[in-house]
Each structure stands twice: as C-alpha cells, then as structure tokens.
Amino acid sequence: MIIINKKLIALDLDGTTLNNNSQLSELTIKTLKTAVAAGHVVSIVTGRPNRISEQFYDQLGLKSPMINFNGNLGILPHEQWPLEYEYNVDKDIVAELLSKNNELGIKLIAIEGRDLFMANRGATIDMGFFPTILKAGQQLTHQNLQDHHNPISITVAVEPEAMVTMTSYVETHFGDQVSISPWGGKYSIVEIAAKGIQKATGVKILSDYYGISQADIIAIGDEHNDTTMIDYAGLGVAMKNAIPSIKNAANMITKYTNEEDGVAKFLNHQLDLQLAE
Incomplete structure (x- = not known):
C-alpha cells in the first residue's frame, strides 16, 4: 500500500x-x-x-x-x-472546594495526575470512571492534599440545581487560572483544568x-x-x-x-x- x-x-x-x-x-x-x-x-x-x-x-x-x-x-x-x-492546577483550589463542598452542592471531588488519583468519597455506581470504594491512600483530605504535587485535573460532581452556583464560584475566584468544562451526558459533572x-x-x-x-x-x-x-x-x-x-x-x-x-x-x-x- x-x-x-x-x-x-x-x-x-x-x-x-x-x-x-x-x-x-x-x-x-x-x-x-x-x-x-x-x-x-x-x-x-x-x-x-x-x-x-x-x-x-x-x-x-x-x-x-x-x-x-x-x-x-x-x-x-x-x-x-x-x-x-x-499542565497543572494549584492544589489551593482543591482545598477551597473541599472546604465549601456543602455550600456549593458538591457531591464528589476527585483530583488526578499521571500517577495520582484521590477523591473525597467513592463514586456512586452509575457515575462511571471513578471507583466506588476508595483504596488506601486514595481518600482526599485537607491534610494529605499537601503531601502531593499539584494535580492535572479536578473533577467535580454536583447536585444538578447547584451547577450554576458552583461554576460561577470557580469562575469568579479562579477564572484567571482555570477553565471549566462539562463532561457532557446526563451527569452534572465538570472538569477543572489549566486555563487555555x-x-x-x-x-x-x-x-x-x-x-x-x-x-x-x-x-x-x-x-x-x-x-x-x-x-x-x-x-x-x-x-x-x-x-x-x-x-x-x-x-x-x-x-x-x-x-x-x-x-x-x-x-x-x-x-x-x-x-x-
């Protein structure tokens, strides 16, 4: 050929x-x-x-x-x-979202890098892509967040009615650093990553x-x-x-x-x- x-x-x-x-x-x-x-x-x-x-x-x-x-x-x-x-995202943004997860209607926060995966809780079965049961070392907390490098992405699942509030908060406070992209499909999930x-x-x-x-x-x-x-x-x-x-x-x-x-x-x-x- x-x-x-x-x-x-x-x-x-x-x-x-x-x-x-x-x-x-x-x-x-x-x-x-x-x-x-x-x-x-x-x-x-x-x-x-x-x-x-x-x-x-x-x-x-x-x-x-x-x-x-x-x-x-x-x-x-x-x-x-x-x-x-x-390209990485400042982990201080993760800490801010963790501290305001109830206020912003956040159900799950996961951070990832090439060799990194951590989440504040296991995913529901129908969410896909994330484990439902976290392994040792995968639990995301304010304390162990500081032990890792800045992540490549932050994935956030929110209550559907809280999507506008959460995305507006991120854009207002961190819009000069990150872009927010919806996953598409039926779930209220966005990915936060380096701007541009x-x-x-x-x-x-x-x-x-x-x-x-x-x-x-x-x-x-x-x-x-x-x-x-x-x-x-x-x-x-x-x-x-x-x-x-x-x-x-x-x-x-x-x-x-x-x-x-x-x-x-x-x-x-x-x-x-x-x-x-």
Whole structure:
C-alpha cells in the first residue's frame, strides 16, 4: 500500500472510537492497526486520564504518544518521551472546594495526575470512571492534599440545581487560572483544568513532533471537548452520533455511529485501506 500523504489521526475515545460499552470492536482494532502499518500515525486524544486509557492503547498496539485530560497531559506510555508534558492546577483550589463542598452542592471531588488519583468519597455506581470504594491512600483530605504535587485535573460532581452556583464560584475566584468544562451526558459533572489548554494543544504538539502538516491531520470526535481539535485539523470529522455543535464545526460527518464502527468504516474509505467490513 502506497501513502500519498502521511496522516496524523487524532481519535477521541468515548462516543467515538469506543462503542457504548466502552469497548473496541474487532473491526476498529484491525482498521487502526492497518492504518499504522500503512505509515499513518494514530494517536488517542481523550478527556480520560491515562489510568483508564492505556488498556485501549495496548489493545491497538500503538507506539505513538497519547494525549489525556483534554490536552493537559502528553505521554508515551511505557516509555520516556522527550516532549512529555503536563499542565497543572494549584492544589489551593482543591482545598477551597473541599472546604465549601456543602455550600456549593458538591457531591464528589476527585483530583488526578499521571500517577495520582484521590477523591473525597467513592463514586456512586452509575457515575462511571471513578471507583466506588476508595483504596488506601486514595481518600482526599485537607491534610494529605499537601503531601502531593499539584494535580492535572479536578473533577467535580454536583447536585444538578447547584451547577450554576458552583461554576460561577470557580469562575469568579479562579477564572484567571482555570477553565471549566462539562463532561457532557446526563451527569452534572465538570472538569477543572489549566486555563487555555485543550485537545488542540496536544494535537499540535503531535503534528510538530511527527512533522505532519495541519492539512494532513484528521481529528474525529463527538462531544464539546473535541471542538478545538476538530477546528484545528485539516479534516475535522464528527461522528454520526455527535452533538449538533460538533457536526456544525466538522468538515465531514461519519455515515455510521460509534455503535456501528463509524470510525473504522470512515477511515477504511477515507484512507483506502481496502479492508472487508
């Protein structure tokens, strides 16, 4: 197979590359491995922390850097990468939210870094992404907060009726330092991270690292946090199941949803991988 232009393929995970059971289909794995074998670069660019992304990276057999926390962490899993980076949030903000959690209607506060996860309580079963029972050393308190480095992200779950109050408080007091991003979906959850850092931040670092022009970037996503990389890419692609604003921002929309191997079928056609579907 001869490549006309080497592409950087930046892939969101949830609602995009993964199906609704948070799994990679056999067709998706085969397609992405074929794209890499053909000389393209496939990179995961996700809002997920690395602790719940690396299993998919390994399933795909990737060797490219991975971007986590919506652009705030760039690593080469299992190896050293000279361009490894992370953007952090002042832990004093965490302390402030902990002290006002009742006043602001906060149900859960979790902080994360590359090798850090702590929360003030276990998550409810239906919240997802966080353990329901905290292990030793994972309980977040004012005291042990001071024993750790500044986190990469703060995730806050609030009572639905308290969302405006909580986000307004953070914006008023810390808006010059952080950005607040809703997770999307049915839960009242936001992520607080370094101001101005987005998925496009990581995609640009990847494209520069590989010497791939902006015109040869393909970015595929479905939610609010994918907007910047879809705007930045030469070819921004929205999933058929994407929210309306992502479809409006994209150059193309897949014919199939994430439940129907939309990423695999799109790339198979777009890159002429000639895989039987």
